[in-house]
Amino acid sequence: MPSRANLERWLRVLDLTSYYEILGVPRHASDAAIRDAFHQFGAAFHPDRHRDADDETRREISQVFRRGVEAYRVLRDPTLRARYDLDLSQGRLRLEVGGREPTSDDHSLRALCVTPAGRLYAGRADQHLERGDFLAALGALEQASDAEGENPALAERLAALRHLTTSRSS
Amino acid sequence: MTVVGIDLGTTNTAVAAARGGRAVILKDEAERALVPSVVSFHPSGEVLVGTAAKERRTVDAKNTIFSVKRLIGRSWDNEHVQRARERLPFAMKEGPGKSTLVEARGHAYTLAEISAFVLGRVKEIAEARLGEPVGECVITVPANFNDLQRAATKVAGRVAGLEVLRILNEPTAAALAYGFGKGGRERIAVYDFGGGTFDVTLLDLSGNVFEVLATAGDTFLGGDDIDRLLAERMAEELLRKQRLDAGQDAQLFERLRAAAEELKIELTTTSVARTTLREVGHRAFGKPIDFEFQLTRTELETIARPLVDRTLDVCREALGVAGLEARDFDQLLLVGGSTRLPLVQSTIAGFFGRPADTRIHPDEVVALGAALQAAALGGKEASKRRPVEIPAAPVPRASQQVPPPRKELPSWSGSGARRPPLASIPPQTDLPPLRPRQRTLLHLGAPAPAPAPPRTTEHSLLSRLEASPSAAPATTPGGGTSPPTSPPPVLRGAPPAPPPRSSAETSMPLEPEELEIDEPIDLRADAAAFFEDLSGTHEPAPRRAPAGPAAPRAPMPTPAAGRGAPLAARSTAPVSTAPVSTASVAAPPTARVPTAPASTAPAFTPPPPVPSARSSAPKLHSSVPPAIGARPGAPLPLAPQSAPPAPPVHGTHELPLLIDVTPLALGVEVVGGFCDTIIERNTPVPCERTREFTTARDGQTTVRVRVSQGQADRFVDNTLLGDLTLSGLRSAARGEVVLAVTFALDESGLLHVSAVDKETGASARAELRLVAIDEVR
Known part of the structure; x- marks a missing residue:
């Protein structure tokens, strides 16, 4: 069955192909060409096109389709596409977004701190955030960060909060 | 078994079925297309649904449940639920898992159970009309519905004994009903202003692919709000003139609200109305x-304008997301009863800079679209579907780009790390059997993926060169070309063109008997007339012969029982009861047959021969194309019912393909109470994203993550979907266990989560406990 063999090849090369290759468009493709290519891709891989296939095949087809969606989402957005082109030139085939999140049941900033002073100020920042007072939270978090010294997780939150407050005030 | 499409509305529900690419509304025994979404618990113990229940609203307000769609899938502490609680005349209380229950006659019901009564009623209607049991359906929801609201709707279907094959977005359904079979390219804006919700969806139609570009909405804004504001105005006057406070009397307020609705409807055609x-x-x-x-239209518009302006804000939001201007659209579709208000029509036409398409029926188009999608997804027709070919896989030419292996390649997929440089992979023609992804990748370290048949495009000279068998495998990363290919390259035109097939494979089996079991004559005739209007070629198809002259849309039908069937209300002639006249009215558009050029839709079966029988009254078991099947000019997605065999169908376009999007961003709670977006809004579905999570404590074996939908930066400002618990982790030092958690949205927009330990490859147990609907996924 040619389809089966093709599908298996798709699955095998999925992690080895660029977004451009998945959609079958050249690097310089226009937005319209990318959209057309995605429609073509969808006509072949949308799970609705394979309602009669067995569950396993449908799951696999869906996996390919979802990767196509990932490709399309990036390539149709000029900002993401520019970032991706840069990544691609460095050999990264998928656009990296977000980092690794440490998870615990405690989502407070306080829980991120190790020094007593850091915990105190971060605790205040938590309270300000709770009330939606971003500026006061920023102030408290800056104090916490000073007290903590080297604390990448906290620094990351501080940067996020700074970004948030500046974007709100503008 | 026919799969039906159901438009489960805030105020009214409609059910439709499609065959041979044509959909028809299934009407109740009194020929009403709409079933009021009202359930009343009678003192006798009987449960009334639909029109009978709606009549009870003004006499037994406490035990008559309506507007459930505004509440479904919302948690008890949701502000809208609390506000609705004050306004609605029936009792509500908190149920398990912060769910909302309604009470009537001493019993508590979940909101899904109430909706299930309505679904049960339309199931009954459908079974009576189709003459067979109905077990599967597609249900539409507002595009802006979140996961919980979709899931609750699905539960309602299940309670009613229906398997819900798909939760479909209402505007998308409307666009499908409007544009299916048209072929060509169009950019469509669907403005869907219903009884309780508002949505705007922007789509690109190319051929039979409907791609949603953007969608936005307000799930608490609808025509009911206009009624309520008007009723409040009436209550003020009643208090002033008669010293009667309707605010203290739910029953009385209900009467005012019902009168307000009638006034509003009357004012769609008159400039002053009194009651x-x-x-x-x-x-x-x-x-x-x-x-x-007494109320004038101007007064009504003063009351309604703020609400209509709110819809414009939502339109601007959608346009912003899509990066489009209001004037970029070829077609404007108005859906939902509230679009009958002249104020809405003029405001929206002004906003989009074009008049709306008035050929579609705002109350029925969603159900018809749902029926078309239902037919495409399952049932008899789908079983005749030709399997879609999988095109050849691309040949990765990443070798140019992939640098030498690193300690850890950045990846948020959980797989794909430690990827070997492709250039080092020797050719291999005999492919190993497929393995789970991670093992496959490990396997790739040594020998290698064999080159898939080259996938070249006409645009890419480079890829053609690379696909050439003479291209030597490169050995140096960065300077190499591509993995070698053993099979000779096959140049293809448009990317996924399936290989030629035998005519036996491609021609569709014809089943002329299919429509033999069928609806009553008048139903078909009505459907045929309706479809003339819907099929949307360029001739202005007169809706129904004697329809009102200039009015872009006939007056709003009163859903109230005494006012007669909706059709009669919107047309000046009683055509709904005279099948012969509807059939003859349908005649003019036959002229359209030659105007459907094959070139616009080469992939489609040509239209069946013009059924001359259509101008006379159709016969029930006629062997010529029956009225319902006679939609000239419209390509048939499936085997036509006409006798002459259709030529082979080419391509994969005989069924519509909907590429919808998720309306809301999906995020998780992170430190500091922020929301970290995992899947952005407007991402096509189905889709997935993988995010890594680590443990925060030594020996932590369970990770709990809160999941929400919404655009806000602060987690609490979004709608909490529920708690995701990842358990069964190996005990290790803090930060050592790294879980790759995949969040996938399915075609209905429902979230499914899976998790894998990156180090061991072992799956963790992922359990999503949803709030409000008390369900675990």
């Missing part, structure tokens, strides 16, 4: 008080 409510109260000695109220 008299008898015996709203009693004076001394039992003398009854009557309440007279």
Whole structure:
């Protein structure tokens, strides 16, 4: 069955192909060409096109389709596409977004701190955030960060909060 | 078994079925297309649904449940639920898992159970009309519905004994009903202003692919709000003139609200309307008080304008997301009863800079679209579907780009790390059997993926060169070309063109008997007439012969029972009861047959021969194309019912393909109470994203993550979907266990989560406990 063999090849090369290759468009493709290519891709891989296939095949087809969606989402957005082109030139085939999140049941900033002073100020920042007072939270978090010294997780939150407050005030 | 499409609305519900690419509304025994979404618990113990229940609203307000769609899938502490609780005349209380229950006659019901009564009723109607059991359906929801609201709707279907094959977005359904079979390219804006919700969806139609570009909405904005504002205005006047406070009397307020709805409808055609409510109260000695109220259209528009303006804000939001201007659209579709208001029509036409398409029926188009999608997804027709070919896989030419292996390649997929440089992979023609992804990748370290048949495109000279068998495998990363290919390159034109097939494979089996079991004659005739209007070629198809002259849309039908069937209300002639006349009215558009050029839709079966029988009254078991099947000019997605065999169908376009999007961003709670977006809004579905999570404590074996939908930066400002618990982790030092958690949205927009330990490859147990609907996924 040619389809089966093709599908298996798709699955095998999925992690080895660029977004451009998945959609079958050249690097310089226009937005319209990318959209057309995605429609073509969808006509072949949308799970609705394979309602009669067995569950396993449908799951696999869906996996390919979802990767196509990932490709399309990036390539149709000029900002993401520019970032991706840069990544691609460095050999990264998928656009990296977000980092690794440490998870615990405690989502407070306080829980991120190790020094007593850091915990105190971060605790205040938590309270300000709770009330939606971003500026006061920023102030408290800056104090916490000073007290903590080297604390990448906290620094990351501080940067996020700074970004948030500046974007709100503008 | 036919799969039906159901438009489960805030105020009304409609059911439709499609065959041979044509959909038809299935009407109740009184020929009404709409079933009011009202459930009333009668003192006799009987449960009334639809029109009978709606009549009980003004006499038994406490035990008559309506507007459930505004509440479904919302948690008890949701502000809208709390506000609705004050306004709605029936009792509500908190159920398990912060769910909302309604109470009537001493029993508590979940909101899904109430909706299930309505679904059960339309299931009954469908079964009566189709003459067979109905077990599967597609249900539409507002595009802006979140996961919980979709899931709750699905539960309602299940309770009613229906398997819900798909939760479909209402505007998308409308666009499908409008554009299916048209071929060509169009950019469509669907403005869907219903009884309780508002949505705007922007789509690109190319061929039979419907791609949603953007969608936005307000799930708490609808025509009911206009009624309520108007009723409040009436209550003020009643208090001023008669010293009667309707605010203290739910029953009385309900009467005002019902009168307000009728006034609103009347004012769609007249400039002034008045009403008299008898015996709203009693004076001394039992003398009854009557309440007279008069309203002009201008006054109504003053009341409604703020609400209409809110819809424009939502339109701007959608346009912003899509990066489009209001004037970029070829077609504007108005869906939902509230679009009958002249104020809405003029405001929206002004906003989009074009008049709306008035050929579609705002109350029925969603159900018809749902039926078309239902037919495409399952049932008899789908079983005749030709399997879609999988095109050849691309040949990765990443070798140019992939640098030498690193300690850890950045990846958020959980797989794909430690990827070997492709250039080092020797050719291999005999492919190993497929393995789970991670093992496959490990396997790739040594020998290698064999080159898939080259996938070249006409645009890419480079890829052609690379696909050439003479291209030597490169050995140096960065300077190499591509993995070698053993099979000779096959140049293809348009990317996924399936290989030629035998005519036996491609021609569709014809089943002329298919429509033999069928609806009553008048139903078909009506459907045929309706489809003339819907099929949307360029001739202005007159809706129904004697329809009102200039009015872009006939007056709003009163859903109230006494006012007659909706069709009669919107047309000046009683055509709904005269099948012969509808059939003859349908005649003019036959002229359209030659105007459907094959070139616009080469992939489609040509239209069946013009059924001349159509101008006379159709016969029930006619062997010529029956009226319902006679939609000239419209390509048939499946085997036509006409006798002459259709030429082979080419391509994969005989069924519509909907590429919808998720309306809301999906995020998780992170430190500091922020929301970290995992899947952005407007991402096509189905889709997935993988995010890594680590443990925060030594020996932590369970990770709990809160999941929400919404655009806000602060987690609490979004709608909490529920708690995701990842358990069964190996005990290790803090930060050592790294879980790759995949969040996938399915075609219905429902979230599914899976998790894998990156180090061991072992799956963790992922359990998503949803709030409000008390369900674990």
